[in-house]
Amino acid sequence: DTGVSQDPRHKITKRGQNVTFRCDPISEHNRLYWYRQTLGQGPEFLTYFQNEAQLEKSRLLSDRFSAERPKGSFSTLEIQRTEQGDSAMYLCASTGEGTDTQYFGPGTRLTVL
Amino acid sequence: GEDVEQSLFLSVREGDSSVINCTYTDSSSTYLYWYKQEPGAGLQLLTYIFSNMDMKQDQRLTVLLNKKDKHLSLRIADTQTGDSAIYFCAVSGTYKYIFGTGTRLKVLA
Numbered sequence: 001d002t003g004v005s006q007d008p009r010h011k012i013t014k015r016g017q018n019v020t021f022r023c024d025p026i027s028e029h030n031r032l033y034w035y036r037q038t039l040g041q042g043p044e045f046l047t048y049f050q051n052e053a054q055l056e057k058s059r060l061l062s063d064r065f066s067a068e069r070p071k072g073s074f075s076t077l078e079i080q081r082t083e084q085g086d087s088a089m090y091l092c093a094s095t096g097e098g099t100d101t102q103y104f105g106p107g108t109r110l111t112v113l
Numbered sequence: 114g115e116d117v118e119q120s121l122f123l124s125v126r127e128g129d130s131s132v133i134n135c136t137y138t139d140s141s142s143t144y145l146y147w148y149k150q151e152p153g154a155g156l157q158l159l160t161y162i163f164s165n166m167d168m169k170q171d172q173r174l175t176v177l178l179n180k181k182d183k184h185l186s187l188r189i190a191d192t193q194t195g196d197s198a199i200y201f202c203a204v205s206g207t208y209k210y211i212f213g214t215g216t217r218l219k220v221l222a
Contacts, residue, residue: 004155033209042117042201042212043156056208091155100144100205104156 004105006092012111013082020078021108025094032075033102034067036060037089049075082112115139117204119213126221131189133216135202140183142204147176147187150199150215159187159200194220 005024035043048056051072069075093102116138148156162169162176169176175188197220203210
């Protein structure tokens with residue numbers, strides 16, 4: 001088991017472009033989380049999946065953001081019409097059945113110019 | 114709403130003990146966590162404590178929990194330069210974690 005992986009690790013884009021990030025959780029982990037971390041802050045919760053169902057979304061997740069987990073395995077986070085304020089580290093975490101402990105991936109650092 | 118607070122900086126000399134503190138407001142948390150983040154990297158789980166415990170020791174790490182005062186601490190014994198990083202405490206909510214702002218630990222050689 002290689003842990004949670006995220007792709008890409010870094011993304012630089014121009015304002016107004018769309019970007020998509022991918023997260024592969026630890027295999028057989030049924031719960032998957034997305035967080036956003038801005039400079040000097042702790043991670044903030046964005047959204048949560050149990051299997052393929054998106055069960056909760058933070059008010060931080062504006063309508064420009066969409067997340068999917070179509071087969072209950074990997075997940076994608078898309079940001080449409082990026083803004084400079086979207087620049088942050090996007091972290092993915094996963095949890096297995098019967099446990100509360102979240103294991104984090106290395107993150108995708110987004111820079112919007 | 115839930116709030117988790119940490120001091121921003123801590124500087125210690127190599128070989129000394131480090132104590133990183135955290136206070137929180139949500140008393141319903143089942144587990145409380147400590148994560149380490151090195152520059153440009155994700156969060157590495159260090160240790161956690163169940164809410165009905167007062168103390169947990171794991172090699173050089175000791176976690177103390179005072180539920181009455183809603184205070185959590187992480188002690189790192191024999192701190193090494195490789196321990197320089199940002200340390201986050203996190204409390205578990207219904208389905209998400211609430212993180213503190215992180216404490217930047219600097220270890221002086």
